[in-house]
Amino acid sequence: MDIGALLTSAAINTGLSVLLFSLYSILRKQPSNTIVYFGRRLASLNNRNSRNHFSFERFVPSPSWIVKAWETTENEILAIGGLDAVVFQRILVFSIRVFSIAAVTCMFLVLPVNYYGQEMKHKHIHAESLNVFTIANVKEGSRWLWAHCLALYIISCSACVLLYFEYKSITKMRLAHITTSPPNPSHFTILVRSIPYSVGESYSNSVKKFFTNYYASSYLSHQIVYRCGLVQKLMVDAEKICMRIKAAPKGQSSLKPCCLCGGSTSFKVLTDEPESVKDSFSYSNLNLATRDNERSAAFVIFKTRYAAVVATQMLQSPNPMSWVTELAPEPHDVLWSNLCIPFRQLWLRKIATLLASIVFMVLFLAPVTFVQGLTQLEKLSQTFPFLRGFLKQDLINHVLTGYLPSVILILFLYTVPPTMMLFSSVEGPVSHSGRKRSACLKILYFTIWNVFFVNHVSGGFLFAFNMLSSVGDIPVELAKAIPNQASFFVTYVLTSGWASLSCEVMQPFSLLCNFLKKHLLRNHEDSSDGLVSFPYHTEVPRVLLFGLIGFTYSVMAPLILPFLLIYFLLAYLVYRNQIVNVYITKYEGGGQLWPIVHNTTIFSLVLTQMISLGVFGIKKSPVASGFTIPLIICTLLFNEYCRQRFFPIFKKNVAQVLLEMDRRDEQSGRMDEIHQQLHSAYCQLPLTSHEFCESVHKLCQDNIRGREGTKSGKEPSEVSEPCAVCNFGKERSIGE
């Protein structure tokens, strides 16, 4: 690939990006697309000013969204998207900073050394091969390799310094977030799993007995987890209907008052369903809360945050596989279906999904190696001779080498996130955020292995699978392959990187769905069903992959850096815009992503250093090799220090902080109020309000009275004892 092909590719992609960004700036002004591009705002504001008036301004592209995204402060991002959104922003800021330093260093120090590395007659710059700008052009035993070594030192040191300060500030942010946040039910609640079965006693009773025995002073109440199944699904549907009814604009066409939530709203689509829904409600709930439906898991609520954390840190029972405790996720974050999985299955499930992921990774090699063939035109025309004439055309040549391989790769890669998400679900995490984090890690490993390693190792020899046999040789193989694979990764940044950002901002899938809904189904209601939270599990691996490419190529082939820097700058703007406008925040991840980011960056750095060591070895420069080894050791020591200094904060809650929060609440007298709220926080019945539990209890009481022939005239709200059927009131009576 020569500079001409590179410029063609860059031009195509720049044009495409400008076009798509302009299109976006027009589309976002169309009122019909509000739900696609301003979903979060709609969900939070709840007022829809349908500005259907026509104006010429609506069809002129404008950069106002860029300005707005730029002007958003970090505090606003924190308020809107939570700590995870800030962490994601910090990844981009870190990348911009470190690659700015790398770009300046490498363009002025490394690039000239590479270009004049060999005594040769340089062609016209347009026809110059990309290889001339890589370290491959430096002759063996050159004295100028110290420049590369120095650049490596500058990049590594600046990356470590920046990483340290980022880790420090994110740790501080995490602590501040915990301290300043309003009382969070997840701080008071633990999840107990694998409650031992005892004959003739319900799990609920076992939990009560155990915690009143051993945690008498701090135990408040508990909430048993019930069987999830068809009944549960029915409930979810009912909730959706109810939510839709509540959210619908008032005063349109009220037919009759809603029997569930009391609102007087319309039933357009579902006019004949409310009775059946009500029936299923009362029926299902009465069935739901029986002994047979109890599962061996429960949420146990404590009086103080400290007591809850203590209960999670201790080994409760002489059998470590029963009474297993962990901190509960936030109520909205709970993945109820996984709570029913017996705890004893979990370790088997984890091993099984690990194996499945590895198999998936290996099977994925086939399309990737095929794609790789397309970048080497000579090999392709050797394999398929009939294509030779076709391939000789200049434009075809440029498009094929510069564009097509990446597109095919990207299309294949689109199947990965759903598969990994499925694996992570099967694994059995108890929270949405945990599942996303697990999927994030899987996708990260997958991406690094399949996009980075396999492209490099198999790039040299078409359809070769033998890179798995000798793990120790990988650095040397990479050192040989990296300078030659520079062209592929430059185009990968241009296509996959830039295009993915345009795609992200355009939201083509939502746009299409919205269009179909409005113009084919004639449904003009904007529902908030389709709103999703930020897909960290796909975006974090993507950004980290570009970081890895950036680090490994910075010293070897510095021409990649400007393109990468543009990618990160665009990403910074685009993702800010998306966080502010599009994605909703259902739960708080607590910045747990940063350790993943930190470790991956350290991995990238060490890999870069080891590849450099290999290249310096190939180029026969003992001095440069000798200076690289202490750098690797120092980087690893730095990582170990950070692991000791910051990582525990992301694993455990700090006793001191929790004790002071508890004290503050006790002194201000808010504790009773908080306890009241806690009782209904983890209600499995999907309407999340205490009222709903109350209404279910009423239905239950009606049912009992119906069966007993209304023996007692007591009103359901007057009962002081907990209900024997639906458990309602139990927590309060214990708590008091």
Place this chain on the structure above:
Amino acid sequence: MDIGALLTSAAINTGLSVLLFSLYSILRKQPSNTIVYFGRRLASLNNRNSRNHFSFERFVPSPSWIVKAWETTENEILAIGGLDAVVFQRILVFSIRVFSIAAVTCMFLVLPVNYYGQEMKHKHIHAESLNVFTIANVKEGSRWLWAHCLALYIISCSACVLLYFEYKSITKMRLAHITTSPPNPSHFTILVRSIPYSVGESYSNSVKKFFTNYYASSYLSHQIVYRCGLVQKLMVDAEKICMRIKAAPKGQSSLKPCCLCGGSTSFKVLTDEPESVKDSFSYSNLNLATRDNERSAAFVIFKTRYAAVVATQMLQSPNPMSWVTELAPEPHDVLWSNLCIPFRQLWLRKIATLLASIVFMVLFLAPVTFVQGLTQLEKLSQTFPFLRGFLKQDLINHVLTGYLPSVILILFLYTVPPTMMLFSSVEGPVSHSGRKRSACLKILYFTIWNVFFVNHVSGGFLFAFNMLSSVGDIPVELAKAIPNQASFFVTYVLTSGWASLSCEVMQPFSLLCNFLKKHLLRNHEDSSDGLVSFPYHTEVPRVLLFGLIGFTYSVMAPLILPFLLIYFLLAYLVYRNQIVNVYITKYEGGGQLWPIVHNTTIFSLVLTQMISLGVFGIKKSPVASGFTIPLIICTLLFNEYCRQRFFPIFKKNVAQVLLEMDRRDEQSGRMDEIHQQLHSAYCQLPLTSHEFCESVHKLCQDNIRGREGTKSGKEPSEVSEPCAVCNFGKERSIGE
């Protein structure tokens, strides 16, 4: 090596063992050796009946010690040697059981298949090569390899079943041991390290402030760690003198009463020292307890066991590298010198010792590969042609191949334990048992790598060091090497194994020291200075190495099994004898060795299975290979299950158990008494009694009054406030 050579070796070793055991049975009856062979009994009984009367019986070897060792019950071992001694016994019992099954299976199933594996004319049994009895004699593609596969299944399954029940019973024993043991100060105490420095405040005050603030209800007192140095050494010497005086037989020649412990005993050697000792005492203690000598570590004592464990499980401060807590070791187990190491150095020290251990392991290759050369006589005579005539003699040949290599290897191996112990000390563990466990792991890795792997991999090609380059090929290399190396390991079991037991029971080093002391120095006093605790760090790796050899060779070369079984049976008797008679128990390890044993055994099993897989592959038996793969997977799953089911008990204390112990003590009213004992449990000043602290306090008070001119007439024992200089009374005033 042929059967003749093997029998020669066996005969030499059997003769030697019988001779040494007989010699032992005579030596142990000599009164002058009582301290060597009955050290523990002497230390525990404190009565020395010097039966110096001559009798003929004293010089007749007798097997009575074997009978006594056999008759000792497990409960006696537990009472005498603690849980660790029982665990060590269980390793041997497990080995005897599993290798009995293996021996029966392999001798009747595998050995005939090996012997008749090829159609050949068998020589006279005496001249038959050992190779005929190994799997190397089975021809390629033989249908009889199912026998080996079946034997592998039987051995693996029985090993797993036995391991499961051992782990279960040891877990139960550990829990019972914690529950039934008398109140242990280490259950109530935590070790706090890395106390943050604050200007103008002593560490002692910081600790008091922190724990009265956050653990007000459960904090009892604390004990700051002081600088260890010359002063400390002086104190240790003083203690030794004091102990010796106390222990000496009364009424020999009393010169004047001891000024330290009040006993009226003699000062034979040290007659002119007591005054100086007293001076150094008062001087050093007054200096010791000043602010400048405080180190940033402290023992904090809690009112209940549960509170102490809670404090260790929590992350105390937003900076995870300050206020680091862990459960305190037992008072006698504390390694005071390491407590002074700043916590921030620890991670660096750990990495440094890890690297140092690895370097030591690699450098050790040279002598081992040289030793290996001696077992291959042809190669030796090729390398040194002038030896050829000498080597042709039959006896020399047998001795050289059957005996010498192992002896040289053993001599080299004697340098390993002290080196690894040194590394473990530098690493910075806070307890003797922790240091021993760390050294045990290091020696175990070392032994497995240098004795097992290097002997196999380098056995094939003399002085070859390239086994490090391709880690993936090790199983295949082993599969090739194992059948050929059978002769070396059979002799290794005979020499190293049997001889080490004779050596263990004879205690040649102590015997020599004792002899020199009594006959050259004319010192006939038996002092308990030289008594040591059981060297688990050398004996556990040794036994586990023989286990590894047994597993890997069981199917490949079953002839090794009878010799191994004799080794384990002898070891069972010898170590029982040693635990009961020789070694003292200074502290309780709590059975923490078993997880190491379990993991090593699983490693041995999986390695055996992988080597078998390799051998079946070489022998072209797809059926046997196919059946081996599920066995490997099942073994790994079994290990994972055990890790989940039992391992946490060895890492953490169980809340339920501790709470119940606390309750029992509270109900019986013993808590106050326990609290009284706790105050002086972790006194750094080496006389471990409260009285000593009191006497130091008196000295301190005298000193103050001396300076102040006796302003107040108060007696030191009447003071109600803690002493400002030596801290005495502080704990009590806080506790009350």
